[in-house]
Amino acid sequence: MIEHPCILTDVTKCIGCEQCVAACKKINHLPPEGPPPRPGSTPDGLSADRWTTVVRRPHNHFVRKQCRHCSQPACVSVCPVGAMQKTPEGPVxxxxxxxxxxxxxxxACPYGVPHYEWGSANPSVRKCILCYPSLKAGTIDRPACVHACPTEATIFGRREEMVAEARRRLRAEPAKYVQRIWGEKQVGGTSVLYISDIPLDFLAWNDGRELSDKPLPPLTWGTLKQVPFEFVGMGVLMGSLYWIIERRRRRMEENAAGAGEERHGE
Ligand code: SF4
Ligand code: SF4
Ligand code: SF4
Structure with a gap:
C-alpha cells in the first residue's frame, strides 16, 4: 500500500451519477436505502449507512463529500478509548x-463526517475508512469510489502527487478554477483534496466560513478535556452532545434551503 494515500476530487468533472456512492456501499456491505429524506442522514446526505455522498449545488454543481482523512484528525484526538485511529500510512x-x-x-469533526447508528441494537459511529483494509491487503489498487467514477472526477495517488496534479490543473486553466486547493493546508492538511470552480466552504460545519490552517486537535481536546468523562452524568453529556449536533444539523438544513432558493431563482 502506498504511503500517504490521497484522493483528489475535481468538482468540475463530477456529473452527480452517484456510482461512487454505490461502489462504497458494495465494498463496505452497507445496506441499500430509499430516496431522500433518509432516516438518520444529515442534509448533506451522509449517514451511518452512506459514507460518501454527493451534495447538489446550483447550476449543476455536484460535490462529493466523505471523510477528509485529516493529517491531524480532531476525531482521533477526542476519542477517549482509542476507537478512532490514524493508521501509519495515513487513513483514519x-x-x-x-x-x-x-x-x-x-x-469534534470540522466536516460533520462521523454518523451514529441510531437504529442499531449494537450502535457505533461509522464513516469512510478510505478502503483501508482492502488497500492494505492489496486486493484493490485504489478506493472503490475512485475506481467506479466514470469521469475521473476523483483520482487517487500519493498525497504529494495529488497536490502537484491539482496545482498543474489550476495553472493550466486559471480562468476555470478558484485558485486554491481545499485541504492542502486547511485544519493542518487533509488526504482528500478538492479543486473547484465554486467555493467549497459549505462542506465544513463552520457556518460556511473558511476553516483556518491550524490543526484542530489542540483546540478540540483543550475544550473537551475540561469535561471529565468518567465523572459527568451520561445523561447530561449525551444531552449536551445532542444539542450541539442538532444545532449543526439545523444550520446545514438552513444552508441547503438557501441553496434551493438560489436554484429556484436561476
Ligand atoms: S474529516 Fe472528521 S472524521 Fe474524517 S479524519 Fe477529519 S476529523 Fe476525523
Ligand atoms: S474511500 Fe472507500 S470507504 Fe471511503 S467513500 Fe470511497 S469507497 Fe467508501
Ligand atoms: S462517480 Fe464520479 S462523477 Fe459520479 S457522482 Fe461520484 S464523483 Fe461524481
Missing part, C-alpha cells in the same frame, strides 16, 4: 468494538 479508521457511543468525534 475506527474500531467498532471499542466505540463507546459517546459521540465526541461527531462534535
Amino acid at each position: 479508521i475506527y474500531d467498532k468494538a471499542k466505540c463507546l457511543g459517546c459521540r465526541y468525534c461527531m462534535m
Whole structure:
C-alpha cells in the first residue's frame, strides 16, 4: 500500500451519477436505502449507512463529500478509548468494538463526517475508512469510489502527487478554477483534496466560513478535556452532545434551503 494515500476530487468533472456512492456501499456491505429524506442522514446526505455522498449545488454543481482523512484528525484526538485511529500510512479508521457511543468525534469533526447508528441494537459511529483494509491487503489498487467514477472526477495517488496534479490543473486553466486547493493546508492538511470552480466552504460545519490552517486537535481536546468523562452524568453529556449536533444539523438544513432558493431563482 502506498504511503500517504490521497484522493483528489475535481468538482468540475463530477456529473452527480452517484456510482461512487454505490461502489462504497458494495465494498463496505452497507445496506441499500430509499430516496431522500433518509432516516438518520444529515442534509448533506451522509449517514451511518452512506459514507460518501454527493451534495447538489446550483447550476449543476455536484460535490462529493466523505471523510477528509485529516493529517491531524480532531476525531482521533477526542476519542477517549482509542476507537478512532490514524493508521501509519495515513487513513483514519475506527474500531467498532471499542466505540463507546459517546459521540465526541461527531462534535469534534470540522466536516460533520462521523454518523451514529441510531437504529442499531449494537450502535457505533461509522464513516469512510478510505478502503483501508482492502488497500492494505492489496486486493484493490485504489478506493472503490475512485475506481467506479466514470469521469475521473476523483483520482487517487500519493498525497504529494495529488497536490502537484491539482496545482498543474489550476495553472493550466486559471480562468476555470478558484485558485486554491481545499485541504492542502486547511485544519493542518487533509488526504482528500478538492479543486473547484465554486467555493467549497459549505462542506465544513463552520457556518460556511473558511476553516483556518491550524490543526484542530489542540483546540478540540483543550475544550473537551475540561469535561471529565468518567465523572459527568451520561445523561447530561449525551444531552449536551445532542444539542450541539442538532444545532449543526439545523444550520446545514438552513444552508441547503438557501441553496434551493438560489436554484429556484436561476
Ligand atoms: S474529516 Fe472528521 S472524521 Fe474524517 S479524519 Fe477529519 S476529523 Fe476525523
Ligand atoms: S474511500 Fe472507500 S470507504 Fe471511503 S467513500 Fe470511497 S469507497 Fe467508501
Ligand atoms: S462517480 Fe464520479 S462523477 Fe459520479 S457522482 Fe461520484 S464523483 Fe461524481
